[in-house]
Amino acid sequence: MYCIKYPPITFSSKKLVMLLGCLLGCHQLMAQSTVPLTDLSAFQEPSSNWKLAAGAKADLDKDEVLTTKDGTGILVNLPGKNGAKDLYTKATYGDMDLELDYMMAKGSNSGIYLQGRYEIQLLDSWGKVNPQSGDNGGIYERWDDSKPDGQQGYDGHAPRQNASRAPGLWQHMRISFQAPRFDAQGKKISNAKVIYVWLNGVLIQDNAELAGPTRGAMDSKETTAGPLRIQGDHGAVAFRNISITSFDKAPPVLSNLKYAVYKGAAIAINDTKAKAVAEGNSTILSSNVGTLTNDFALHYTGTIKVTEAGLYTFKLSVPGGNGSLRIGGIDAIASANNRGEGKIQLQPGNLAFDLIYSKTIVWAKPALGLTVSGPGIREYLLTDANVSNNDPVDPILINATSNTILRSFSDLPGGIRVTHGVNVGSAEQVHYTYDLDKGMIVQIWRGGFLDATPMWHDRGDGSSRVAGSVQYLGKPVPGIEKLANAQASWAADTAGTGYRPKGYVLNANDQPTFRYIIYGSMVNDASTVIDGGHGIHREITLQNPADGLFAHLATGSNIEDAGNGLYIVDDKSYYIKIEDAAGAKPILRDAGGKQELIIPIKGKLTYSIIF
Template identity: 45%
Template sequence: MKRPLLRLWAAGWLVAGLNAAAFAQFGTVPQTLSLTDMSAFRPTKAGNWKIVGEVAADLQQKEVLTTKAGSGVLVNQPDANNRANLLTTFEHGDADLEFDFMMASHSNSGFYLQGRYEIQLLDSWGVKAPSDSDVGGIYKRRELPSGRMYEGHAPRINAGKAPGLWQHMEISFQAPRFDASGKKIANAKVLKISLNGITIQENVELSGPTGGPISEEEAAKGPIMIQGDHGAIAFRNLRYRSYGDEKLQLTGTQFKAYEPSNNDSFAQIPDFTKLKSTSTGTPSQVNWDVTNQTNNFGLLYTGKLTVPTAGEYKFFLSAGGTARLKVNNQVVVKEGFLQPGQYNAGTIKLPAGTANVEIAYVKRDEWVRPGLALEVEGPGVRHTSLTAPASLLTNPSTDPILIDARENTITRSFMDIYPDGKRKRIVHAVQVGSADGLHYTFDLDNGALVQAWKGDFLDATPMWHDRGDGSSRPRGVLASFNDFPDFAVLSSSSKAWTENMPEEGGTYKPLGYDVDEAGLPTFNYTYFGSEVSDKIRPVEGNKYLVREITVKNPTANLYHLVATGSDIVEVQPGLYAIDGKSYYVRVTGATLRKSGNRQELLMPVSTNAIKYEILF
């Protein structure tokens, strides 16, 4: 293949980059702020902050959190005489941070990076068009002495949950830069904010402190400040990774290229010392594209890595073919076959100074695209690429195929769910979209309400791009329920609930659904010979779903499974928090029981009507 085609590849394909803020896939182990006592924070004279074991909110009471003794949760309960902000003892510059938080109803707080840049924390439940003062917003700057507010940054969408539910936020921050004289030469940046799994801010430059900072003067480092003078809020699992200005660089790079002597030569990495190289070079960066070949070639790269701080470093190697990494003559990433975008990783402890790096790569399969990437992270060093950006090329970019529910919308597709972390494919799933931004999945095979989400409707790219696989994906903040059969006949209160429909069938029969004038379905089916009508509707905009089930002539000992989870807590009469307070169910007349390693909320079908609400 000739070189011009290589250039077309480089121009037409996206460069595969790694997100510096990705806690889940990459990243060294973060440090955790101890919440056994208040030693992680600077002392205050006020008494609004304390450590507790449990916390809950009442949806009907404004700015109130109730607590139980213990440790692991930081809570703010301000009153007229105790309204102090809280500062950490540690200070940070560049950092990735993550934490869980819980808002009281109508409550307001803020999380200040370096004590100067506020990320808004607010009970924004149900807000359709969020502003910079809603949850996840970057608050406005304050002009002095006039007090004029300006330059706030609203989140892309409202990804907030109801008060009293635990929410999760991740922040990646880059501190301002200063020269040797102390003059600021680069603004601070919020690289990314994710709320409840949804990216809501990205690459936002901060020209200066937002309103209410510890100082209007910017600095290379500063503490976290949590606003304590507005309303009740709780935190847990506060973790962070700090980074310095040190850079990891690969210098003195050299390569030797090799050609195979037969078809099996590069089935695995050979002993290159026994082969004669066909070309050599000293490129400024590692790049697979240094020969005239896209297949049947071998490369051996060497270089020296600057190591600013002694400690454990983690390396990530990707290739289109077979590759191996050695550092200081030690195999760190063992030989393995990969496709571009797939990574093998390994760790090694390195002293400060320089380390010898060797990358061996062979490519012999025509069907695999060529590619080579080496990335690393370590003590105080953000995830860094050591290869040329164009050295790892992904598939041609695909325009996403998105379905928006500008009006009530019904779509049939496969839907993947992940109970216990394992994928399960629902093949007869109905996705129901609401113009208010509250959507759900119904499984026709079980008559089960499987999940609901807030935000945008569906990503149908997997279903409709090219041949597709028939599936679609939710585009919002997800609340996952279960996919068990919704009804069962229980001869006693201790009888276990079946998780699967009996293979013989006969107990459940789907009868399709009717669509009302608003375009929303009511599902019809029979369970144990009883006719069931199942209507699920969004209420109060996107705040919650109401499920109304009508059962004609219910059979004896028939029960409906309202909810199941690892734990279920009745936080106020008739309001139950499910699965670690990830969503609520509001219901009257249900029975809470323990069954194996989970809890279940059951409703006896003694009359012909069941009604409850799902809030998140």
């Protein structure tokens, strides 16, 4: 592969660059701070409804019930009947990213007000199919009291889909916010913007512009900064792992850019005999200079002005070739093959900027891309935004408007590929993947059904992707196993069990019952959606069951027995509810550094996965 060769340099070990192999566009948080929840010192005069706890638990059946365990680490709002107030941070923020976990009580209502003025709604919206702006993850409406009833609300932003979890489960939210902009005279020149909201792994808000404060704002005056405010007068809610990244520093600026385009072989920068086929000055980094589309080397030089000392991350995209980046004579990215990333410690000043893009693969589209992020500086694009290295491909989405079945490969965490997966979708927007090799459900999710683009676009690879908020159920293992005793280890596969899949049959509603033989017993495994879209109900029946058979119900970092057949799995990620086990008692045991929930099975077992 052709490249441009620099003359050798030397520098101290303190200036070595750490290179990372992440894709361009992965978000790297800078200057992130965690809100300490060892006390309430980060907040302004907290009222008595706010407290700290070491644990929190909601009741699935009772409204507004949230019980706590003494200690610290979790922020809890218990509004009660009188005197509940909102909670404000002492610090104020402009552009910011916020990341946190939260837990809703059944029927509860809360909200996060960015700058105290723009509300991201928190609500028990569990199971709702068509969420509105007032549902969980929605951007609440603005309000005009002068309008007739039913018309006062406007400019709300509903979440793209409902990714909400059940009461009592931890939910994870990431918010990226851009404050409004003002000119020197204080006139607003740009609206506030919610760049994104991710809820439980799903993008639910994307570049939502906010023309003004939402209903219930602390005031109607927009400013460059304001406190984070959490609603406290509506319902019981708990928070943990609150981290804030503030972006309030001036970004690096490029100037004095010059480019030279060379055709052909590797070129040394200090080679005075090298002849450029195109050269000139530029106001922006772009690959749209010259006329060559392949077998070229593009060299940019210039100055980058740095105003903040600290560690900076550069991400370089050089499709169809390789590239490199130097700042102040030091490698920021020594070598990028299509993509590359590097970190470099920079001091304030005007530093030499040197970038190379050498393209050698004919079918790739030339498209130079470079981003930078740093201390208090949100990642942004330094190159021409009009140049894209992607040929847009419309996603091939499959919506389950009725009970739907699709075979595909499914990829799970840890590099696990389920090669005999059956994806089962429902109009209630609760779906699951069944592994025909193991006789078990390996993942459940709510929201969108499947993205079949990896399978059906171009040649494809046979796999589909979950299009909603997924809950993985651990490493696939046989759903039923024969154990010598209740503490015997669970096998990783079905070798030696006589396992034979027998496909599935559909009922009148097109819902499958999976059938297989294991240890000489015929197993019928039927799953249906719980009323209200609250999870999956499973009914497993065995014909002529062998002795010593157990069913595998759950694996997690921890499993908590909540009583009456209810178990909370994997740091409150989902519930298992045992309904009918023909008198058998579940066994909660340690296994390989985790916990397992298993149960003896003879003729029939019914239980639910609630999430």
